[in-house]
Amino acid sequence: MTLITDIRLRRVLDSRGNPTVEADVLTESGGFGRAAAPSGASTGEFEAIELPANEAIAAAREHAVPRLVGEVYAGDQRSVDAALRAADGTEDFSEIGANSAVAISMAAAKAGADVLGAPLFQHLGGAFRGENFPIPLGNVIGGGEHAADATDIQEFLSAPVGAPSVADAVFANAAVHQEIHDILLERDLPSGKGDEGAWAPSVDDTEAFEIVDEAVSTVSEELGFEIKFGLDVAAAEMYDEDEGGYVYDDQVRDTDEQIEYIAELVEEYDLVYVEDPLDENDFDAFTELTEQVGDQTLICGDDLFVTNVERLEDGIEQDAANSILIKPNQIGTLTDAFDAIELATRNEYGTIVSHRSGETEDATIAHLAVATDAEFIKTGAVGGERTAKLNELIRIADDAA
Numbered sequence: 001m002t003l004i005t006d007i008r009l010r011r012v013l014d015s016r017g018n019p020t021v022e023a024d025v026l027t028e029s030g031g032f033g034r035a036a037a038p039s040g041a042s043t044g045e046f047e048a049i050e051l052p053a054n055e056a057i058a059a060a061r062e063h064a065v066p067r068l069v070g071e072v073y074a075g076d077q078r079s080v081d082a083a084l085r086a087a088d089g090t091e092d093f094s095e096i097g098a099n100s101a102v103a104i105s106m107a108a109a110k111a112g113a114d115v116l117g118a119p120l121f122q123h124l125g126g127a128f129r130g131e132n133f134p135i136p137l138g139n140v141i142g143g144g145e146h147a148a149d150a151t152d153i154q155e156f157l158s159a160p161v162g163a164p165s166v167a168d169a170v171f172a173n174a175a176v177h178q179e180i181h182d183i184l185l186e187r188d189l190p191s192g193k194g195d196e197g198a199w200a201p202s203v204d205d206t207e208a209f210e211i212v213d214e215a216v217s218t219v220s221e222e223l224g225f226e227i228k229f230g231l232d233v234a235a236a237e238m239y240d241e242d243e244g245g246y247v248y249d250d251q252v253r254d255t256d257e258q259i260e261y262i263a264e265l266v267e268e269y270d271l272v273y274v275e276d277p278l279d280e281n282d283f284d285a286f287t288e289l290t291e292q293v294g295d296q297t298l299i300c301g302d303d304l305f306v307t308n309v310e311r312l313e314d315g316i317e318q319d320a321a322n323s324i325l326i327k328p329n330q331i332g333t334l335t336d337a338f339d340a341i342e343l344a345t346r347n348e349y350g351t352i353v354s355h356r357s358g359e360t361e362d363a364t365i366a367h368l369a370v371a372t373d374a375e376f377i378k379t380g381a382v383g384g385e386r387t388a389k390l391n392e393l394i395r396i397a398d399d400a401a
């Protein structure tokens, strides 16, 4: 029933206005799945390779489509993804592009779910999923590679840890986003938004901390449940060996100073989550920081691990973090993402499923997070390509997905 009978690939727009790959997968019994690849701006050095969309499509048509159509069942995800790997033949999907691979992988999963008549999260995660929901991390102020002339730290993330339901959590993050707008106007700091819809005011990080701290306290009080916050430092983007360390607007911090700075921020603001606080090549510094504050907060590897089982194994071996960011396009297939999640879970690492800064209306990651019982999902606070995932979480909770 789920034998793949056709795959169509096309270029569509992503949220930055760039072309990306969309895949349609059709099956013998009329099953249909459609998915699109997202795209990063602050990409990790060790990520799978995104090719220009037209090249990725041409290469996938030539190498992957013939290995899938009439050959592989969409309901058998490991076979779909193994065929993609075999068609590509490289470690990093540089032949067909991780963008083609992930679009086909996710579209096949949706086609499989369609034939089986199950919601995607259940097809991926089994009958017992759909009870627990991830806490959404909402990007409310940001800069780095996502907005010019804004904060050095890439993302300040609202984390409604006490929300009674996922819908309450989603609305809480939107309320924090609005509250920040009010505070910015009060401070005479009119601001545009960055790539993920976060406010991108021209303030230094110290002022951003004050503003976010005030906003989460106000909204938390109004709504009557606890809201904390966290960060994606995206420190690999700041790190410059020739400059002697992490380059901020007003100073350069060497590695020891960076560890101390982050540890102080965790203390001062009771941060619940800190992603990529150090350079992607510096496992030792990660280990040092995790030793210092890993019992108080999540230290999460994004560019550090790139959803890659081998890099995660190295991290686990030396206690370099206590959680991992999961981005299917960083590694190329759902199978690879699942394997990373399983390895993380077996080793008591938290898992955080994540969007990219360049996104589409595709909502697969909402299902992936529920299917795998992820602790958090990072997918913005506002903006159509972000609310696509947030609203899908609400629908799943409402049994309406």
Ligand SMILES: O=C(O)[C@@H](CO)OP(=O)(O)O
Residues within 6 Å of the ligand: 039, 040, 041, 042, 043, 044, 155, 196, 232, 234, 302, 354, 355, 356, 357, 358
């Ligand atoms: O660094 C990140 O975690 C992501 C998503 O927020 O950004 P990008 O997609 O630009 O890598």
Ligand SMILES: [Mg+2]
Residues within 6 Å of the ligand: 232, 234, 275, 276, 302, 303
């Ligand atoms: Mg990141």
